[in-house]
Amino acid sequence: DQQVKQNSPSLSVQEGRISILNCDYTNSMFDYFLWYKKYPAEGPTFLISISSIKDKNEDGRFTVFLNKSAKHLSLHIVPSQPGDSAVYFCAASAWGSGGGADGLTFGKGTHLIIQP
C-alpha cells in the first residue's frame, strides 16, 4: 500500500511559467515532508522541506505548500527553467527530516519537462 502518492508520472510546462507538482499521503504519523530532484545517472538532490507545523516554506524559486487536513502537498517552481527538467520525488518522514528508524518514504516521482 503506497503511503506517498504522486499521481502524475509526467508534467510538461513552458519555460518561464509555473510548475506545480502534487503529492498525497495517507499516513497521519508523517510530520516532515521533503522534495528531491533527480537527474539521470545521479542520486536524488535535496530541494526543500516542510515541517507539519507549517503550511508553507519558500526557498528562492521553490515553494512547498502543505495542507494537513487534505494530506496533500505541492511544490511550486516559478519561473520554470530548462535546468528544472528532472524527476521530482516527494518524500515523507515520521521522525523529522531524516526519516529516522523508518527511513524516508518516497513517492514514485513526477518527470517534469520544461519546454523552451
Place this chain on the structure above:
Amino acid sequence: DAGVTQSPTHLIKTRGQHVTLRCSPISGHKSVSWYQQVLGQGPQFIFQYYEKEERGRGNFPDRFSARQFPNYSSELNVNALLLGDSALYLCASSRGVAGTQYFGPGTRLTVL
C-alpha cells in the same frame, strides 16, 4: 566539501552470487542510510546506521545486511542474488538520525 561517494558505479553479477557495495558519507555526518530504487519506483528504505549501530530496517529479507565502520563509512551486502535485486542502490548520509539526508550517485546493480 565532498558529497556522499559510492563504489562501484556499476556492477554485473549472476544469480546466487554475493555483492558488497560501499559508501562514504559527507564529512561530519554520522548516519548512513541505504535505499533500493527499482525502475519506475521511488527509493525504498533498506537500513539506517548511526554510530555503527543499526537504528532502522525496512521490509527487506535477511539476505540484505549492512555495517558501519568507525570512520562512518558503510557497506551493504546482499547474498544469494535474485534477478529482482537488479536496481540502483543509493546511500544517504545525515548528521544524525533525524537530519536531512543527502544522497550519493548510487551503484547500478544488474543481476543476470
